Amino acid sequence: MKKVLLICCLFLNLGFAKEYKLLNTPSEDFYPNLNTKTCNVNCLFEFLESGLYLSFLSEFLEQGNEFLTNVYAKLVNSVTDFDANLQKITSVKLAIILPEKTLKSYSNTIINSSIAYLLRQRAEIKVKVFLIGTEESSKVNEVLQRIENQNYEYVVAGFTLKGVNELVNYNGKLKIFIPSIHKNNTNITNPNIYFGSIDYDAQITKLLSKANENIAIFSDNSALSNNLNSRILAFNKAKIYRIEDEKLNFAKLLYSQGTLNNASIFFNTPLIKTALTSSQLRVYNLEPFVLLSTQINYNPSFLSLTQQGDRKKFIIANSINNNDDNLSYLNALFHQNINYNWIAYATSIGVDYFYTKFLNKKTKSIFEENFENSQILYKVRLMKTEKASFEELNE
Numbered sequence: 001m002k003k004v005l006l007i008c009c010l011f012l013n014l015g016f017a018k019e020y021k022l023l024n025t026p027s028e029d030f031y032p033n034l035n036t037k038t039c040n041v042n043c044l045f046e047f048l049e050s051g052l053y054l055s056f057l058s059e060f061l062e063q064g065n066e067f068l069t070n071v072y073a074k075l076v077n078s079v080t081d082f083d084a085n086l087q088k089i090t091s092v093k094l095a096i097i098l099p100e101k102t103l104k105s106y107s108n109t110i111i112n113s114s115i116a117y118l119l120r121q122r123a124e125i126k127v128k129v130f131l132i133g134t135e136e137s138s139k140v141n142e143v144l145q146r147i148e149n150q151n152y153e154y155v156v157a158g159f160t161l162k163g164v165n166e167l168v169n170y171n172g173k174l175k176i177f178i179p180s181i182h183k184n185n186t187n188i189t190n191p192n193i194y195f196g197s198i199d200y201d202a203q204i205t206k207l208l209s210k211a212n213e214n215i216a217i218f219s220d221n222s223a224l225s226n227n228l229n230s231r232i233l234a235f236n237k238a239k240i241y242r243i244e245d246e247k248l249n250f251a252k253l254l255y256s257q258g259t260l261n262n263a264s265i266f267f268n269t270p271l272i273k274t275a276l277t278s279s280q281l282r283v284y285n286l287e288p289f290v291l292l293s294t295q296i297n298y299n300p301s302f303l304s305l306t307q308q309g310d311r312k313k314f315i316i317a318n319s320i321n322n323n324d325d326n327l328s329y330l331n332a333l334f335h336q337n338i339n340y341n342w343i344a345y346a347t348s349i350g351v352d353y354f355y356t357k358f359l360n361k362k363t364k365s366i367f368e369e370n371f372e373n374s375q376i377l378y379k380v381r382l383m384k385t386e387k388a389s390f391e392e393l394n395e
Helices: 002-010 041-049 053-059 066-079 106-121 137-149 161-165 200-208 223-235 250-255 271-283 300-305 325-333 342-359
Strands: 093-098 126-131 154-157 175-178 193-195 215-219 239-242 264-268 290-293 314-318 370-372 375-377 381-384
Touching (some): 041 066, 053 106, 106 126, 106 325, 126 137, 264 271
Parallel strands (some): 154 175, 215 264, 264 290
16 A cells, blocks of 8 residues: 555656657547546646546546646656656566557556556566557657667557557567457467457357347447447348437437337447437337347446336446456556456456566466467456346356
């Protein structure tokens, strides 16, 4: 606990951290938004004025305010400057690469979960965050060279597919873990590049085992939704209902393409739209066979946003299985729930793998998952939501 308290003291010494500026480039929507609220500029200033620096880090999202952006960059490398402030001088180092303009709030998730894990293990490791803004080839290659020149050996990289594609021909000495991508989506064969994304194909296959032949999909035309649509269609024929506007005409939507009675409906939509649409099924007296969702709707807010009757037939796939209360607590200090946030969970497993397999072999892993062919192998559990909590479905 003393180490956790000491972290807060690091924020007082901002003058020694390098200043970074975020680049104003388009972002890509690859991952579900786990937050139902956004902390605006006033909210962020309130955190700073109140000295709630961990809250500021966990809630920060680039909003065009140069002052807040620079404070964020300084805080990031203050809280991760372990060797000077918390630990003995050590040659063991971990680099974190973040295209923060692309990943948005998931940059915070990767940083926070890495720190929480190392605190959980009391690891004497120097951590440094390298903010690169975007994933252009020149930026990725330059930061990898810079990290090698600074004698790092282990890297956590929050890349999308664009950044990962820059590693296809990488033959350097670094061991790189990418929590945000599944290896099946790449052409990379380098055994020193590891992947941590959940397996949506495995989740869809398991969900389809509970479906009938009448498959329907609710989609909102986002990159993630379209990706999931194509994966389902690779397994089964399905009718797609698109939900694109905030003002939804449910009568037209639910009846324009035929009845949804006795259909197995996949919700490839973000949490708010999933809750809103599922409630309308009862309003229009529709009786689906089953309601299905991958990890994108496995969120405690789902339980408060839906009524028990609306989620009676819901089954949600989940690949998170954290059993370490100390790790949960430390993540909670950073205002994130590792039991529901799969990026945080995947990052923790990756850092754990580097730590227990290479950096401190006397330490036992705190996770059940293993790596297979450089990819985390997850167990898929199906969750029911009839009561006020998620419960594993008895198969």
